[in-house]
Amino acid sequence: xxxxxxxxxxxxxxxxxxxxxxxxxxxxxxxxxxxxxxxxxxxxxxxxxxxxxxxxxxxxxxxxxxxxxxxxxxxxxxxxxxxxxxxxxxxxxxxxxxxxxx
Amino acid sequence: xxxxxxxxxxxxxxxxxxxxxxxxxxxxxxxxxxxxxxxxxxxxxxxxxxxxxxxxxxxxxxxxxxxxxxxxxxxxxxxxxxxxxxxxxxxxxxxxxxxxxxxxxxxxxxxxxxxxxxxxxxxxxxxxxxxxxxxxxxxxxxxxxxxxxxxxxxxxxxxxxxxxxxxxxxxxx
Numbered sequence: 001x002x003x004x005x006x007x008x009x010x011x012x013x014x015x016x017x018x019x020x021x022x023x024x025x026x027x028x029x030x031x032x033x034x035x036x037x038x039x040x041x042x043x044x045x046x047x048x049x050x051x052x053x054x055x056x057x058x059x060x061x062x063x064x065x066x067x068x069x070x071x072x073x074x075x076x077x078x079x080x081x082x083x084x085x086x087x088x089x090x091x092x093x094x095x096x097x098x099x100x101x102x
Numbered sequence: 103x104x105x106x107x108x109x110x111x112x113x114x115x116x117x118x119x120x121x122x123x124x125x126x127x128x129x130x131x132x133x134x135x136x137x138x139x140x141x142x143x144x145x146x147x148x149x150x151x152x153x154x155x156x157x158x159x160x161x162x163x164x165x166x167x168x169x170x171x172x173x174x175x176x177x178x179x180x181x182x183x184x185x186x187x188x189x190x191x192x193x194x195x196x197x198x199x200x201x202x203x204x205x206x207x208x209x210x211x212x213x214x215x216x217x218x219x220x221x222x223x224x225x226x227x228x229x230x231x232x233x234x235x236x237x238x239x240x241x242x243x244x245x246x247x248x249x250x251x252x253x254x255x256x257x258x259x260x261x262x263x264x265x266x267x268x269x270x271x272x273x274x275x
Binding site: 015076 | 105109116117140146162198199205206209210219234235245247250262269271
């Protein structure tokens with residue numbers, strides 16, 4: 001089997017690629033995609049901790065399962081907000097939103 | 103040995119697609135590369151013998167969430183589809199790269215230097231039986247998750263209704 005450290009290095013790299021994308025991009029959807037990358041890195045960590053270090057239990061697996069569900073709900077709400085922002089500001093850049101109320 | 107080769111292939115796919123995903127200026131391509139990252143992560147779950155988790159990853163993430171993104175991209179922006187609006191600023195890339203690099207090195211050093219009790223290395227490559235997963239998911243005893251399961255279904259319903267309420271067109275009063 002692959003040693004557990006390799007999985008951790010992979011997920012850490014994925015996490016910080018997501019952080020880099022979240023800092024550099026200014027498009028709302030691109031930032032949301034970066035957040036999805038970060039969430040996936042965390043999910044990998046949960047599953048790997050459970051499988052390789054505590055193989056007799058299933059907590060990490062269920063945590064990943066629920067995390068997948070929560071991120072689906074989160075992206076649905078975020079997409080709705082982005083569509084609403086685009087309808088009101090005619091732009092999908094974060095710089096275009098000057099105030100929360102109009 | 104076969105596990106190591108599969109892990110290398112999946113790592114290359116995941117990291118390459120993730121880098122392309124955050125550096126490309128076209129949103130549609132970013133969504134496509136995110137799809138490849140999600141498939142790679144599902145492959146990692148299959149490699150860990152969590153087949154149910156891999157199936158859930160493919161059906162919910164790659165099937166559902168990516169569809170939502172593509173739908174939103176088509177709905178929102180003609181200009182970003184053609185790659186016209188987004189431009190990268192040099193200083194922001196510099197600071198973002200620096201921050202990501204520092205954090206990445208710190209986290210990798212901590213995780214690499216740690217000593218782990220490798221309990222799972224001795225277990226054979228058998229997948230977690232579906233019966234155990236199902237019983238733990240809807241059981242109400244110790245280490246069973248019916249409350250979280252019900253809560254997350256309610257949460258998903260609330261989020262969908264909230265999303266519809268937010269995204270709906272205001273009717274002319």
